[in-house]
Amino acid sequence: MASVTHDSLTEQTTVDASQTVCDLPWVADAGKVAPRDAKSLSKVFFDRLQTLEEGTHEYQYARNTLIEMNLSLVQFAARRFRNRGNGEMDDIIQVGTIGLIKAIDRFELSREVEFTTFAVPYIVGEIKRFFRDTSWAVHVPRRLQELRTELAKARDELSDVLDRDPTVKELAELLDLSEDEIIEGLVAANGYTAGSLDTPNADSDDAPTGTGGRAYADILGDIDPAMELTENLHALAPLLAQLDDREKRILQMRFGQEMTQAEIGNELNVSQMHVSRLLNRILAKLRAGMLTEH
Known part of the structure; x- marks a missing residue:
């Protein structure tokens, strides 16, 4: 019986060599294996994973254990993004784990490189892609990002009551803000998404019925x-x-x-x-x- 301990825990995490799955030691709680021990154990699991048939119970055990043992890499990478202001940390961990899984599926011991070195770029890449796909199109201060959400709720609330779009003054009274602040928030909200030049222009006079109009790129002026x-x-x-x-x-x-x-x-x-x-x-x-x- 061999045991390893997680640095931040007092209890022991058991790796039982007497219990095996596909000639691999049974890891009772892979998520609590210390990073140092996970490094050496991962080599054993990767070596065996390459000989197992994908889809089998043995293959899934080896792969899932590798994922759980190396989640600390995701935590490590995610800390770099904790002050970005976009998305919850749970979302960052989730997309980072996707990067970890991709790294596990593509890693080969023959690369002669440590798995941690190989995996971190995959994890960071997925997190950056998450921010790229969900962040604001232009940089907007955090207070205005939060104001956008409040304005959206206020507009929906007042629209239901008034049966029309609310005015800036009415929004200001409801949110107890100045009209200038409301205007600033409405302008900043335009930075949440970047409109595509391929978006159909429904206001085009010569738009064929049912087509939604020509794309904005088709009607923009150009140098002649x-x-x-x-x-x-x-x-x-x-x-x-x-x-x-x-x-x-x-x-x-x-x-x-x-x-x-x-x-x-x-x-x-x-x-x-x-x-x-x-x-x-x-x-x-x-x-x-x-x-x-x-």
Whole structure:
């Protein structure tokens, strides 16, 4: 008979080697096994778990014992999030346990890494995902988060009595707050969820019946490249007028007729290199003028 003790408990937790399940020692209360002992026992259980058939009673015993023995890892990870202000600690422990189970199902002794090192990122990852999925879309002070709940209850209560949506003044009187505080709470409540641009816009005038309207993304304004081109052409026109006839002709051949530099050189009876220098000089002049205009 071997026994181990949990650091925070006075009673002993029994690990009885004389009672076995699938050649594994029977752990009377796996949740009370001290972390130090859980570390060594876990290696024994993981080694046997890999040889057992999933779904059998023996497999479930080994897996469940591993979960219970290593719940202290979840407690350890959860303490990092106790001051986040979102969710109850029980919820954090629950989602952290999901991470622990995932780690147990994916751990292999051949990894040559301690299970604690392997498991903690899984546990923390699940907890972070919980906060990501349930937290406010933007940071809102705790008092305003609590006010949102109070406002929701007050609006429901007054709506039933008044048979209409209550005014800010009526909400303020019921909650014994100033109207400014009510307005601040109503504005902050918009940060609880982030609306998707794919959400149908039911107010769209041209929405087909029964479709709920087009998505907001479909009706949002966007930059029109044609407008920018029009503005550039308006700015460019007076600059083009300042060029001499030869420079205008070169631009016309290059960009209007899409002639190559070699073809332009033959037309002007100059080298291709000279045409390149002329084009660079003309374009530099226009570019400088455009920058000055803007």
